[in-house]
Amino acid sequence: MRHTSRIITFLTLFTLLPSAAHASSYTYVVNAGDTLSKIAREHQTTVDEIMQHNQLDSDRLSIGQTLALTGTSLPIVDLTTANPYQVNENPELLEESKKSKKARVVADVLHVRNTPSLEGEIVGKLYYGSRVELIEPGAEWTKIRYEQEESYVASEFLKGMERRSNDSKDDDLSVKKLDELEEIVQPLLKVPYVLGGTTTNGFDCSGFTSYVFAQMGVTLPRTSDEQFLGGEVVDLEDAKPGDLLFYDALNKGRVSHVAIYLGDDMIVHANGDDVRYGKMEYMNKLYPFYGVKRYLDFE
Template identity: 30%
Template sequence: MKKTLLFTGTLIGSLLAGHAASAASYTVQKGDTLSGIAKKYDTTVDRLKQQNHLSSDLIFPGQVLQIDEQSESEQAVSNTYTVQPGDTLSGIARKFGTTVDALLKLNPSIADPNFIRAGQALQVTGGQASTNTYTVQPAAAAVNGQYIVQKGDTLSGIANKFQTTVDRLLALNPQITNPNVIRIGQAIKVAGGATAVRAEQSVSAVKPVAAESSASLADRIIEIGEKYLGARYLYGASPSRTDVFDCSSFTMRVFSEAGISLPRTSSAQAQAGRTVSFNQLQKGDLVFFDTDSNGTINHVGIYAGNGQMINATVSLGVTYSSLTSSYWKTRFVKAVRVLN
């Protein structure tokens, strides 16, 4: 009998110890968000709110949150979500601290982001995202901003690879006289340097050092942005980091290096400066989008001229994107000019 009781006590103790080992606590730091903490601990915002009896997403520095680490079986379940009546893709994205774009990449079976059905199983984390995200990273293919032409390459293909245009490559590489003729082993500049090229080609009188013109300041902003091409995307990235960005930490960082202060979020940045129309866009203007189609600004980029913007995207990190593409054009909300 004693042996049985001893075994039972040992078993219960082991189970309790095992349960305790799966639990953790986290002290909220300045700048933390509930979705960021959920990602860090491979859990969900809803799970954190339930565990800590939170009625909203509001948290504050110094607050201690209880976090139950999920077992592998629980994580496998939490990677998918079953659509409930009344759900929308943007609502599900908010619930799991992600974006509609990320959900569409994880669920290629969704042909129309405005149409999902009750009972449908959606992948919300992991899986395809871990293998398909950041498949194109210009920084990895370019050395010091240059790309070496490979067999079968074309200038338009290289432009697509680095999310830019043939015209921009020609501007960066004046030695290319025929865009249809490039040779294997040729070094082509794919990032940066555009300001220096223009400066060498221009002939100008000596100007007072006083104030930098808005045009040259815009060029400098684009040049600053280009040095981060290929940096990965991280939602909620600290503005002090330069290895990863989200859309508004990128614009905030670029403008701060040019001596201009911007608020932290895209919605707040949309209130800075003077509103301009799409047809009035100038290099250096901030352009804003509603990618969830819910009436709220949630993405920002920097207009770089020729219908292009430089921005931090979920799938490609810091890259060039075309404002005339059907995706960005239909989601455009407004533009503001913060340069004088």
């Protein structure tokens, strides 16, 4: 993204998986700096829906104004502040783990512990969308591999990853590309957004994609619109991990944002705040989608 005055703020509230969300009607109090478009983005709704629901005849807001919203209200999960006496079960994970030994985190922050207990020492934390290797899935606690050590996380905040039944050469290559991508991306999570940034001190959206692809031996053009002009055109339904997705996040009538597709409806991008995982489904609802380009070799 190229203009600081129009940087798109994409909070974790909209990147949580639907299975972790709770659809509801609720109220929101307008704060300094809020706009209808900002509120709509943060609550998975649209400006038109907010205006119609609240019978607004203009987009002007006042600090302290109360708006009725309908959308997805998503809690931030941090097990230091969650109920210290209970861990909810996730029996679905046991079934999902039979198909794949990988899962993704569906909490904003998930603490990693050295024992399967809320009293266990916190040895690290995982962010929403992070992919984890399952060693021993359980209904309440799951043993995972974390920084080459065996550790534990609460099972209720994991979702098993889908695995295609087809073991074709193409699928094997996609899995290898995803493994390579995840190894590069996960240490970059939470690196701040910096306009024009191309290093681990800060990235903009195309600086992030350029950096990641450089680690894979591929040189990309510098900006998102230039990246869109290159590469191989791919239909969205044929997208594979490592393909680039392009959006008009600034509503300028041209490409202004790029994200890396990871499969299973997941993306990773520098979104205006920092590097984070997200849902392709939500991006496609929020911004005009321009297409998919492939720079990686799957042959």
